[in-house]
Amino acid sequence: MPVRATTNSNFQRVLSGLRFNLSQLVLRQEQVATGRRILRPSDDPAGTSRVLSFNRQLASASRFIDAIGIGRSILDTGAVALEAGSGALAEARETLIQGMNGTLAPEDRQALATEIDLIRLGLLENANARSGERTLFGGATAGQGAYESRSIGGRERAIYIGSNEQQFIRIGDGVDVAITTPGSSIFSREAGAGAVFAGLTGAQPGSTANEGSGYEYLTLRHDTTIAGTIGTVGLALAGAGANDTFLGPQTLDVDPVAGTVSFGGGPARSIPQAGDPDLANFVVENPAGGELHLDFTGYTGTSFNGTVDATGSISIDGTTFTALNLADQNIQLVHPESGNVIHVDATGVTRAGRELVSFSGKVNAFDALQGMADDLRNVDGLDHTELLGRLDIWLDEVDRNHENLLVGLGGLGSRSERLTNTEDRLQGMRTQVEILRSQELDIDFAEAALEMARAQQQLEIAQASGVRLLQTNLMNFLR
């Protein structure tokens, strides 16, 4: 059946055609103008869901990349500080080895000690390095350094004031990487092996364990010399024994036949003769260097082999002394300031002096340098061998600390590299997601321009044909 067109339907058809083609043109124009295929969710709901998912992925990747940027900067700053610290410890080691040279004059050692002091200060600066607000080696503490130099018992000690926590940043879903390493695992990493006595006085670790860190000087003081029977051969204590440094009962052997005098099995000396300048203050030493000062002025020339005894006191802080019981195998000494507890076996003690006790493996890098500087200054007037005994301890501690530092440095480096690799991966992923997002969201300009041209053409055709239709009317032919 042929379509019965009516006047109204003709107008409606033309109008509807114009509306449709115009809306198509407007839609294409909007897409071309904005460059977007999806301007609102209803344009493509499924595409919008994908775009939102891409947006989340991009936001998440950007966050991780930002965090990585900050994290790497912190790690790299830390690595620079540790490299400088490593250089400082290497320099300290060289300086110490120089200081061990027996030919070095005391003033040269003083100069080396000053150099060590400066290295220690530099190392402290490295350990307290910051990146912005963050203390790099202070764990999770804030607004303070990692180490603080405090005077404890008259000595400068570096105390770790940070926490032992690592700080992590998130570089992926559920993936955290530590960007800080607590100083306690770099500059003061402990590998406790017990207390080591330098061996000057013959004091040994007691039967009970010791507790503490760093090092202490035990002061063994000579108090009174008990002359025993030396008066029977005309000998007397020079200065009433005030200058003696030996401790405990020891054998004095005066042998007029050999013409020698020896003490406690120590080196024999020739018996002084009248007119000798040290006749009234003749010093004999036991093997540990404990001195007995004798007055030979009234010596009868007969032989003597008897015991001379000396009592003493012991102190951990150099201030508070307790009487030294040389038979005690377990004297407990507690430093009132540092809290370090040392148990001393006094049965081997034969001389007074300052005994270095280091908590092996528990001396931090700064205290090792401090001890090294103190000993290079040799305030105790130790001979070369005694000095070497102490410096060896410091050498071990510096080497141990240096190794810890290098391990820490390696850790920072590997983490920095991991961050770089992750960032590369995230950047790649971000680019990929951006491409996918663009494919969903953006228009293909060529296609859109073509579609727009087509819509325009369609509209013009509709307009032209509509006019033709509407203008054709029977009225035109009726007279």
Add this chain to the structure above:
Amino acid sequence: MAASIGLNSGLRALLSSRFVLDTIGHNIANANTPGYSRQNVDLAAGRPVFSRGSLIGSGVDARSVRRTVDTLLQRRLIGQTSTRARLASRYTGLTEIEALLREPEGSSLGARLDDFFASASGLSTNPTDGILRTGLVNSGIQLTSQFNQLSQSLGSIRRDTNREVAVRVNEVNELASAISSLNEEIASAKASGLTPNDLMDRRDLSIENLSKLVDVNTQMDATGSVRILVGGSTLVSTTRFHAMLVQDNTDGSVSVGIEGAAGSLGVTGGALGGLLAVAQGSAPDLQTDLDALARNLIRAVNRVHSRGIPASGPYTSLSSSNRLSDMDKDGDIRDELLSNSGLPFDIATGELFVNLTEEATGFVEKQGIAISRTHTTVGDFLDALSAVPHLSADLDALGRVQVFADVGYGFDFSTRLDTNPDQIGSFGGGEASLATPTAGPFALADGDTLLLDVGGTPIPITFTNADFADTSQATAEEIAAVIAGDPTAQANGIRAEAVDGRVVVQTAGAGSTLSFDLTGGTALAALGWSGLSGTTIAGHGTDVSVEVSGSYSGASNDVFTFVANQDGTIGTTPGLTVDVLDSSGRQVATLDVGAGYSPGAPIAVGNGVSVSFGLGELSATHNDVFSLDVIAESDSADVLVAVGLGGLFTGSGAEDIDLAEGIQLDHTLIASSTSGSAGDNGALLGLLDIERLTHTDLGSTTLGEFYGDVVGGVGFDLATTVDSLDATDTLIESLELRQEQVSGVNVDEELVDLLQFEQAFEAASRYISVLNELNDDLLSLL
């Protein structure tokens, strides 16, 4: 007679042609009138007349004027018009909602959510940075504002929609009134035998307009009246119309009803149907989704934040953001069940751990508070908080929980470890200390005794039934309370504590000079002290300092109990070990603290926990013991979130979500740490976990995924509406064209008809003229 017939035929032809010409004029005049149906004149040959034995035709009759209408088509058109109006109305509403979301690009909620997590991530890289802290505060405010704004805008759309519903209902009533009037007029005309075509056209147009507002069902009766049903109820009857009414619902939505009829109408079509779908469906649905999103965000974020510790240190006071209500209206909130006290979030049965920190020493004491969903009242909860030493809790006038710490103390709810777990010194401490070898319960009997002696002063302690809930199942807490409460014991410096279910009796002071004797008693066997009768328990000059470090990484809460395996000195006695047992008595670790152990050096227990022991003596004989709470979940009851203590966000939905006021004023209150160190970012990393956390309430999706689904859903609804609208438009266009084919006026056709009947009129005139001439001829013969 024949002449008369002929004249009559001519006259009828003239009149009929004229009638047709009038109708053509009417059609041409109404060619563009909406609703007008083309009219045709029914012409028929006149009844024949019998004349001279034959039937002679009497000309033409114009019988009636008929509308050309296809009623079936009209009905379909009305149905589709209603559908289209509904879709158009829905389209308008959804477009507004879609515009609110500002997706996929722009300042949307999704972008704000991403910004919030970006700020948390930024702050996690440097938790003490004030600028980054302010950044998190700002992005939190922007996120919550976006929620509020969306919620308010949706509310506004709903209110506007409700207003438009009222306007549309008025229009419905006006049309119904008009149709009712037309019904009367048409019925009246028909009763008079007339065909009121134009009135019927007007009524049809009104019905079509009505169908644009509601879905209508029309029924025609014998009188020509139309009955209109909407949603099953009569809007227009044959005699009257029933007014449509707007009904306000309690949830803020509206529905419509019919005067005199109970209940609401199920209007599903027309503009009104579309509006009601938006007002009752799309807008509230989106509001519900946004509320769910906000609610889950608040809960997840506050769960993390309330378990964190601010950069400024543990809290000294906290005020809850949610108010507890007097549900039974008896004037007392404290007697309400905590889980039924009007809180916006659920409370489960579980445990809340409170850490109390002494500022001067940094010592942390951890205390657990059991919460029962079915038993714990508000009063119980407040009392339990107040029972934590140096802590007090109460309700303010508005029903908010206020928690205060004594001066010099702070509190938090983190999972951090108690770094000094042996504060009473029951593990090699300076105090003379004796513990039971096992945890309770202890099978005591009424009248059992425990005989102690301090420096010759006997301290007889008697246990009676009154002291216990069940004497044969006496708990360590009950026994310790009896001993500690004994006046003689108190006077002689003897105290007692419960340590992880074990009874510890000890001297109040510390030192090697202090001691007490266990002289006997009938309770010894039950307490596991039979072999110790007659022994002296002495204090120590050096107390073993126990320090715990690390953070517990285990999956569930537990209690580690530490016991010595023999008597000996830390770091000295060969073979001296400390056994670590979990709450089920299973051995977790054996720590070698004998010869070779460097006192003070941390030893790993496991699950991230390390412990160090200082110098001192341990006694297995005296059952030296201490316990350590290791907490994976410090608030398994979710009470902090429910009450709103220590949260980053306040509120419970999109409308009232806000960043906690205190944090807006002071960014140092952002609980970034879980360890207590100011630079720790544990809680911030916890916040970042939320982004990939799935929520059961959200259909096991993440917050971002749920939001994406909501946006996609709105887009999908709208796109579907647009597609349906396009399809309906096409259908309506087709129906309208078909209706036009049937009922429309083609002016050209009418002009053709005009010519045709003009000629017929002329022919009839000529015929009459011829007859007249014939008459004249006849008359001239006379």
